[in-house]
């Protein structure tokens with residue numbers, strides 16, 4: 383298996399705290415890598431470092447073997463890195479369809495330059511995530527669960543090679559979670575490699591090929607999901623969180 | 627419905643274009659002013675309405691366009707058209723030089739930074755001998771209001787067509803995405819820095835052309851009137867009144883407010899300013915998305931439209 387993303391000794395400091403501390407790992411072609419960790423572990427920061435909305439304090443990030451640490455976010459998007467936001471970033475005044483069309487107009491490879499074609503591609507993505515009936519609504523009129531799907535559709539419309547999902551299942555009920563899991567599995571079948579952050583352990587277990595655990599910014603485990611979840615340090619990190 | 631709209635639009639254009647042939651001198655002069663203000667409001671619409679950056683620097687572009695024409699015609703004795711090109715070059719250079727640092731600022735900070743630009747330009751131009759220092763320049767007079775009117779109308783049509791193109795193009799969608807959420811736009815592949823500077827420049831081109839026409843028409847300009855910040859306030863009010871981020875809103879806003887202000891100032895000069903301000907405040911509270919949005923939604927929601935807006939302000 384070849385590595386699509388290579389993270390090498392990446393550190394990110396904020397004033398007075400280290401959000402991501404000397405983390406290294408790879409995301410392999412066609413893989414679903416689950417990332418878990420207690421609140422404040424540095425998961426979102428990690429995704430921001432990869433997508434380019436934050437710059438690392440130290441370390442290197444490579445995409446398909448090529449260093450991207452210095453590239454601005456939009457260039458990484460054009461190379462094929464798509465992300466969703468935990469704190470959702472829809473374009474509130476645009477229709478749901480046009481939110482997704484932006485992904486098709488830009489995105490991987492620079493996107494589709496024709497608006498009508500981009501909207502067609504967007505409609506297909508809305509169908510795919512089950513939002514087709516909301517296409518003409520304004521994005522800020524969507525309910526919470528639908529907004530999560532919108533985040534996903536926007537990123538998918540970019541035709542990315544790598545998809546970084548930051549808690550796309552948070553706040554969803556069990557049925558909705560299963561639907562999103564199905565969607566992500568089908569995304570992987572298209573050959574897209576996925577990094578998925580999630581708190582719902584059951585969901586992440588059924589989805590991930592491999593699991594990575596962050597705790598206080600450090601990687602404390604990385605490997606087969608069952609092994610990782612029975613690891614003493616991981617259990618402790620989660621129990622510690624529950625007691626707190 | 628769509629066909630009817632086009633017919634109405636063409637009819638309106640024909641009537642507008644015919645004004646100098648049936649209207650009085652006063653009407654034509656009012657028309658030139660109103661058309662140029664509409665161009666300014668439409669130009670501001672590109673950076674303020676579509677990209678979401680409330681620029682107070684557009685009067686600088688206007689001033690640069692005015693001086694471009696004046697310097698070319700007076701100092702170098704070149705034709706008007708070349709002066710217009712010179713003004714546009716100045717405006718674009720300015721947009722790239724100052725847009726790059728200033729467009730890194732967001733919201734109020736951007737507005738304040740651009741606010742300072744006009745003052746700086748007045749200081750610079752007042753000390754340039756080629757620009758006539760603080761005395762200004764007198765252009766060769768051309769007594770042809772019909773020509774100035776039609777030129778202004780053509781410019782307004784060009785500006786409006788450009789804005790219409792924005793609503794249909796990848797570039798325009800990039801700008802709207804920046805307005806709606808800049809970080810969200812960047813991770814989707816929008817080169818936000820480049821797009822913002824291009825929007826600023828495009829906005830500046832129309833302001834500069836309007837300034838150029840105005841300078842030749844008025845035949846006189848000095849630094850304080852060329853870089854007048856109240857002109858910038860006017861274009862913002864007109865664009866916001868009509869509907870920022872819409873194709874026809876700013877034009878409508880400019881026409882309506884020009885007419886109101888003209889009627890008031892000829893009838894009751896003293897209260898005119900006060901009333902004008904009042905109209906704008908009430909409009910912003912009751913229809914913050916402008917006349918264009920009001921017309922689109924009023925039929926569906928009726929009077930509740932105003933109540934809803936009022937509530938949104940939490941008054």
Ligand SMILES: Nc1ncnc2c1ncn2[C@@H]1O[C@H](COP(=O)(O)OP(=O)(O)OP(=O)(O)O)[C@@H](O)[C@H]1O
Nearest residue numbers: 396397401419420421422423424425426427428468
């Ligand atoms: N922009 C910022 N400035 C300062 N501190 C930040 C910033 N962003 C994140 N942090 C801090 O960095 C740490 C890691 O935050 P991060 O959001 O990456 O955690 P997370 O694992 O995504 O948490 P959660 O499960 O709550 O989403 C936290 O302590 C957070 O307060």
Ligand SMILES: [Mg+2]
Nearest residue numbers: 425426427468
């Ligand atoms: Mg997070």
